[in-house]
Amino acid sequence: MSDACLLTTWNINSVRLRLPLVARFVRERNPDILCLQETKCRDSEFPFSGLRELGYEHIEIHGQKGYHGVAVASRRPLGPAHRRDFCGKGDSRHIGVSFSLGARTIDLHNMYVPAGGYEPDRAINPKFGHKLDFLDEMAAWCKAADTGARDCILVGDLNVAPLETDVWNHKAMLTVVSHTPIEVEKMNRVIRQGGWIDVMRKFVPPEKRLFSWWSYRSPDWLTADKGRRLDHVWTSQSLADAVAAMDVLKEARGWERPSDHAPVTVLLKA
């Protein structure tokens, strides 16, 4: 028996404000599983009914007031959720669930890595230090959980653009948080320790530019195209052949009152 699952990750930048955009995306793409980041609301304020009306009966969230927050909304049943408190800060940057694909049970991790502030120096910018520590903890956690040897998917706004073609100008971005060598090195270590496959780059070769985020500060974001690939989909090696398609819905960045991130969608086949 064959099974297919469409899965989307999207930094929505306030799920309450942009529920109409979620609805529009669902009308156009209709994913089975929707992973959101920067929901920016407490669990008690989450728009459960709005998502249920869109057909997502299985919802697991990890929210907090005003900032961060992640959610998984699914048409299929989800296994028990767990919420890891990376760096022991009590913030809401991870939710783990599981779902079935054919005969498999797949662990799904939805994450929001700290942005890291402006100055790429942990001595003067604690937010950058937090980001580096977070990536170190991610690497240790992936290794301990043996994600590479299981059926695992990790998605989210990881706030690092690792390849030269993941930013609009590699040289200019070397000192800009999200593309500094130390961040890239630490992200690559997470990928190595976790045995992950960078799925987006299986479909768009490293020679080609690929972005998922465009700053609000550029009114001509489309023509300037000064984007970055901050959003990611990683799978374990066991799922390498299960990912049949991937796309970034860039046009969603041009919708009315958009998120600054575009949704990234993958098709999984069992």
Added chain:
DNA sequence: ATGGCTGATTATATCAGA
């Protein structure tokens, strides 16, 4: 390579985003 915008908050300025 700089300057630019958006959302949430017991708000009318501040912080965070990246």
